[in-house]
Amino acid sequence: MQFFKRREDPVNEPPMAPQTQPPPPQQQQNGGQAPPAGNPFEPPMRAPEYDPMAIPRISVADRLTPVIEAEAHADDFFSMRRGATADGAVFSLEPNEMPAADGATSVLGADVQDLKRRIHKRFVKESEDDIASVSRLTKDQITEQIRLLTATIVQEEGVALTQTQRRVLIDAVVSEIAGFGPLEPLLNDPEVSEVMVNSASLIYVERKGKLIKSDAYFEDDAHALRIIERIVAPLGRRVDESSPMVDARLPDGSRVNAIIPPLALKGPSITIRKFSKDPYKAEDLVRFGTMTPQMVEFLRACVYGRLNIIVAGGTGSGKTTTLNVLSSFIPEDERIVTIEDAAELQLQQEHVVTLESRPANLEGKGEVAIRALVKNSLRMRPDRIIVGECRAGEALDMLQAMNTGHDGSLSTAHANTPRDCVSRLETMVLMAGTALPVRAIREQIASAIQLVVQQSRLRDGSRRITQVTEIQGMEGDVVVLQDIFRFEQRGMDSNGRVVGEVKATGLRPKFVSTLQAHGVSLPKDLFL
Numbered sequence: 001m002q003f004f005k006r007r008e009d010p011v012n013e014p015p016m017a018p019q020t021q022p023p024p025p026q027q028q029q030n031g032g033q034a035p036p037a038g039n040p041f042e043p044p045m046r047a048p049e050y051d052p053m054a055i056p057r058i059s060v061a062d063r064l065t066p067v068i069e070a071e072a073h074a075d076d077f078f079s080m081r082r083g084a085t086a087d088g089a090v091f092s093l094e095p096n097e098m099p100a101a102d103g104a105t106s107v108l109g110a111d112v113q114d115l116k117r118r119i120h121k122r123f124v125k126e127s128e129d130d131i132a133s134v135s136r137l138t139k140d141q142i143t144e145q146i147r148l149l150t151a152t153i154v155q156e157e158g159v160a161l162t163q164t165q166r167r168v169l170i171d172a173v174v175s176e177i178a179g180f181g182p183l184e185p186l187l188n189d190p191e192v193s194e195v196m197v198n199s200a201s202l203i204y205v206e207r208k209g210k211l212i213k214s215d216a217y218f219e220d221d222a223h224a225l226r227i228i229e230r231i232v233a234p235l236g237r238r239v240d241e242s243s244p245m246v247d248a249r250l251p252d253g254s255r256v257n258a259i260i261p262p263l264a265l266k267g268p269s270i271t272i273r274k275f276s277k278d279p280y281k282a283e284d285l286v287r288f289g290t291m292t293p294q295m296v297e298f299l300r301a302c303v304y305g306r307l308n309i310i311v312a313g314g315t316g317s318g319k320t321t322t323l324n325v326l327s328s329f330i331p332e333d334e335r336i337v338t339i340e341d342a343a344e345l346q347l348q349q350e351h352v353v354t355l356e357s358r359p360a361n362l363e364g365k366g367e368v369a370i371r372a373l374v375k376n377s378l379r380m381r382p383d384r385i386i387v388g389e390c391r392a393g394e395a396l397d398m399l400q401a402m403n404t405g406h407d408g409s410l411s412t413a414h415a416n417t418p419r420d421c422v423s424r425l426e427t428m429v430l431m432a433g434t435a436l437p438v439r440a441i442r443e444q445i446a447s448a449i450q451l452v453v454q455q456s457r458l459r460d461g462s463r464r465i466t467q468v469t470e471i472q473g474m475e476g477d478v479v480v481l482q483d484i485f486r487f488e489q490r491g492m493d494s495n496g497r498v499v500g501e502v503k504a505t506g507l508r509p510k511f512v513s514t515l516q517a518h519g520v521s522l523p524k525d526l527f528l
């Protein structure tokens, strides 16, 4: 169905390369020997007073950027230990202890786990003399070396291994050396969409929308911490007692949050929201049953016709994914500015400026909030502003932008119904510290936003757009909402799947005239 001028489908380019790759490694540490002059590991000449509380004040990102880069590589074989002595901050490399567990626990028995430890240890030992060149090896080269080493050790020890055990064993050692340890198999599993480490020994995953306990585990808290450091270090971020929460991204763009003791009582906790390298497109969401082809055409028209749209939904309901799909409907020739806490959107257009907010540094300085970025984006001549998620005061700036000519803007909000979305926005505007009366805020919302796309994760794990709702305006003190499409659940089938369908309510939205002004006309039967 096509009822308005549709631009060419975007060229199917691979997603933007994440900017998390560290530059080529620096000169590596020489095995814990006194570092040569100019070495970034060198302690400061005049040591500050030693104060245990001050240890975390070492500003790694500011002072030791080269070390961080080196760490990202050196950490494959060695961990960088941060510490403090009377001489001040000291950084040293120490061989990694061999962690035991991985996601393949069920394939590798306890004996083989032990063998895995020995292979890793021997590799570390044999690499000790030439860390610099070993750390430049590609993953394939490391795999080859581990394969040879495994063959040698298996022969020396006369161990009997099945082909599968041997493959899983090699993968597990390589993951420890060059990957994310026990998380690696989960990250590589295309069926896993989310990885949740509750504690070192308890890891859950989301598979096909369902939360399932995984058999992967970390050896101990230190092992989990080491993997977190490996994730965050290349981004110049850090995690320790003084900054126990960190947001990061994996090289493939997956979003990572880690929180460690003393805030996390059961040890380091990690949450990874995986993103498919190929972002979902409208066709995928139709295939998953998230939206119907009619809805796609309707939403395409709404985006094309420059409506301001909020995607509402609960945690993990697929808001960002749907926002990404909506943004793909923006014509190629429009200038888009995206603003996010962690850049998750993968826009296919070329004319895009991607902005990411920044948390405060250790001294509590340097924070650049979403709000400031929204304000700044107005000076960047945007045709469209996309705010990844409205959580707080930025809602006010967003509404003001929408009301002052920056129409066609898109965002998401955490809310369970479109009505809830309106009241959340109200609260967010109040969080901006404005003295506006509630009625004025409601008027702003009612005139700024035309459409709420409500998404939910249903009991069977499926994600669906459950309501597409027009914000029509105000009646007295109340914002008037009108559903255009609604998902009606009829029950569950014998396989525990939700049964139901999307129905048009039969009401034509009031914004049809706005769409017509943009050359978009919707067929009448779309709403029947």
Ligand SMILES: Nc1ncnc2c1ncn2[C@@H]1O[C@H](COP(=O)(O)OP(=O)(O)OP(=O)(O)O)[C@@H](O)[C@H]1O
Residues within 6 Å of the ligand: 193, 194, 273, 274, 275, 276, 285, 288, 290, 313, 314, 315, 316, 317, 318, 319, 320, 321, 322, 462, 463, 464
């Ligand atoms: N329509 C869908 N069908 C199936 N899986 C989906 C769908 N949309 C998103 N997902 C998957 O669900 C997970 C959560 O998606 P997404 O990040 O878009 O949700 P979110 O609502 O933005 O989450 P958060 O509240 O954490 O920001 C991702 O792994 C994504 O791949």
Ligand SMILES: [Mg+2]
Residues within 6 Å of the ligand: 319, 320, 321, 389
């Ligand atoms: Mg999101």
